[in-house]
Amino acid sequence: MAASFPLLLSFNLILYVVLGGIGVRWGVALQTALFIALPTYLEGAGDWLLLGGSGLLVLIIGLHPEGLGGQLREAIHKRRTERAERPEPDRPLAVEGAPSP
Numbered sequence: 001m002a003a004s005f006p007l008l009l010s011f012n013l014i015l016y017v018v019l020g021g022i023g024v025r026w027g028v029a030l031q032t033a034l035f036i037a038l039p040t041y042l043e044g045a046g047d048w049l050l051l052g053g054s055g056l057l058v059l060i061i062g063l064h065p066e067g068l069g070g071q072l073r074e075a076i077h078k079r080r081t082e083r084a085e086r087p088e089p090d091r092p093l094a095v096e097g098a099p100s101p
Contacts (some may be wrong), residue, residue: 004049005094009017012035012074015035015057016028018029018067019031019035019057019067019068020063020067020068020069020070021066021067021069021070021071021073022066022067022070023070024067024069024070024073025101027067027068027069027070027072027073028069029097030069031067031068031069035053038040038053
């Protein structure tokens with residue numbers, strides 16, 4: 001069984017879930033796509049890619065323990081509640097037959 005499921009793949013899957021946000025499916029999918037596409041585009045970076053990825057991992061876990069997806073979900077929720085609580089600007093009532101300003 002160990003030969004069919006390499007250790008590096010296990011680490012990568014845990015990394016995708018933790019950084020994407022546990023319980024946030026689209027966050028995990030977005031993070032997975034990012035971590036698969038990034039090495040493809042930065043192929044010539046070599047060890048710098050591993051160093052940068054490790055630093056990014058530590059930074060994200062330190063600043064956003066709920067993952068990037070959880071952080072984005074929280075920001076969207078906060079923006080929606082602020083928008084819902086904002087009062088409507090006073091508008092003059094339209095009178096039939098009156099010219100509009």
